[in-house]
Amino acid sequence: MGQPYASADEMNMPFTGAKLALLIGRGIITILRDDRTDIPYPGHWDLPGGGREGAETPLDCALRETREELGLDVSPDAVCWRRFYQTGDQSNWFFVARLALGAEQAIVFGDEGQCWRVMEVAEFLRHPGVVPRFQERLQDFLEEGVS
Numbered sequence: 001m002g003q004p005y006a007s008a009d010e011m012n013m014p015f016t017g018a019k020l021a022l023l024i025g026r027g028i029i030t031i032l033r034d035d036r037t038d039i040p041y042p043g044h045w046d047l048p049g050g051g052r053e054g055a056e057t058p059l060d061c062a063l064r065e066t067r068e069e070l071g072l073d074v075s076p077d078a079v080c081w082r083r084f085y086q087t088g089d090q091s092n093w094f095f096v097a098r099l100a101l102g103a104e105q106a107i108v109f110g111d112e113g114q115c116w117r118v119m120e121v122a123e124f125l126r127h128p129g130v131v132p133r134f135q136e137r138l139q140d141f142l143e144e145g146v147s
Contacts, residue, residue: 017050018093020079022097023121025101032117062093119131
């Protein structure tokens with residue numbers, strides 16, 4: 001379940017969107033969502049990612065959104081974990097990638113969100129202002145003990 005690449009069948013499953021947790025050392029790159037009432041979880045800490053465009057694969061979706069939101073070109077080889085989640089009528093992929101220390105220096109923040117920051121993973125997991133489902137999904141990754 002924690003392999004970085006999905007099978008062909010999994011990659012062809014319909015999905016709504018994808019998120020990518022970017023780990024750097026003991027930190028995770030987070031984005032503070034805009035504080036608008038017309039979006040879910042306004043003013044919460046989020047992860048890069050978003051909705052599927054066209055026929056892109058789940059990983060392509062996550063990597064594209066990361067480029068758009070943070071200006072980072074993450075190599076598919078950096079992805080070490082993935083899982084499909086079904087929540088009500090939403091079907092989403094959650095990926096985890098490990099980046100080299102200092103990779104955050106290449107961030108060019110896009111036009112979605114208020115700001116970004118590298119947050120300690122432990123803080124992310126307990127922070128009351130983080131989108132809760134992403135805390136749970138990152139915890140799933142950590143519990144599997146993937147290196």
